[in-house]
Amino acid sequence: MQPDLHSLYLPIPVWLSACFTLLVILLVIGMYYILRKNSQKQALLILMGCLLWLSFLYVLAENAFFLNVTVVPPRFLIAILPPLLLIIILFLRLDGRKFIDQLPLRQLTWIHTVRIGVELLLFQLFIVGQIPGVMTFEGRNLDILAGLTAPLVVFMVFSRNKWSSRVLLWWNIIALGLLINIVTTAVLSAPFPFQQLGFEQPNVGVLKPSFIWLPGFVVPVVLFSHLVVIRKLWQG
Template sequence: MGWFYLAANRSKGFLLVMIVWIALQTWLGLQGVYQDTSAWPPKLMLLGMLPALLMIALLFLSRQGRLFIDRLRQPTLTYFHSIRILVEIGLALLYHHSLVPVFMTIEGTNFDLFSGLTAPLVGFRAFRGKSVQTRLLLIWNIICLLLLLNVVVTAALAIPSPMQKIALEQPNVAVLYFPFNLLPTVIVPLVLLAHLSAIRQLTRKPQEAP
């Protein structure tokens, strides 16, 4: 979160929202709320992922939200994606402890490690000159956004719930417990917001009002 805080120009409003949100998700995780696998819709989606997506949508739909997005620091947003290296290492360890399915790792269908490994390289290449390499950044953000969506859909379908479709023998149980519930409720939404914000900035006409 610290890296995104810097990208947000040390916005106190952003920091306050994130502290409250993380505190709420920590409490829900510690209380075992997400461990109710019979609920429909799954509580993790209803109380964790859906509100985060709605907050992102609100940013893009409101004038103040768009102003916040357009002021995010593009270089810091790019380097922020390096966090995905740690996420992928964590998922690999969780898999070997039977807490997530193989589909969510590099051994399966999760190739999101590419995003984390290339983030510093793309950032260095795109911002080292006098002019920003917009096309490189745009293509990279779109590719990495698709990689993110791939693993998110896979993870959602593997969570023990009435909507589980895959990984029945080794479901995605890690996210039902703290601190791993912070992955889909905090880290993934921030990564998604970083991509969507970057794409908006990179495709927005300079004279366009926020």
């Protein structure tokens, strides 16, 4: 079955892109304040790196670089491989693991509230024909549950000490599963040669500005947060 690509070159409404841009800005600011607790110089360097990466992705997306979906391997890999490789390097290197172990669990849990905004905006992206319904909470995407429960987990684990670190560990494992589920669904819904889902309304929205930041930045940040907490709690 061939995907319906009538919306591939249709722009995303300005208000929708602006809302997602604001969400990403808030996430960057939140990351900066988390990192600043350990080292302000290090936090500034990471902040500059994030801004450069976001600018790079935006320029590529603005010039329709990712909309050429016929090339193999997909150009989309340029958005997702560098942050994934960075995460792998951090976990493999001794100095990377030292950096990871200094990060605060409470703030890393708060980060997941960004998923509420992401899922609400994804639903709007579906309404304007840029992603399939299967990628929303009306489909097979339950990722919003991680965002909705994050404040409760913070309150019960860190503020009231009612729930143990084991609960935090299992919450992160389950929420990571929700993340993997939507990422898999999004990839299989994109108009690439291996597409399996969403042929009537493919996932083209995340190939455009500013939603290219979702796979290229937001998802890696959320993934990194989960992996850091799981590593720290698993080690005891």
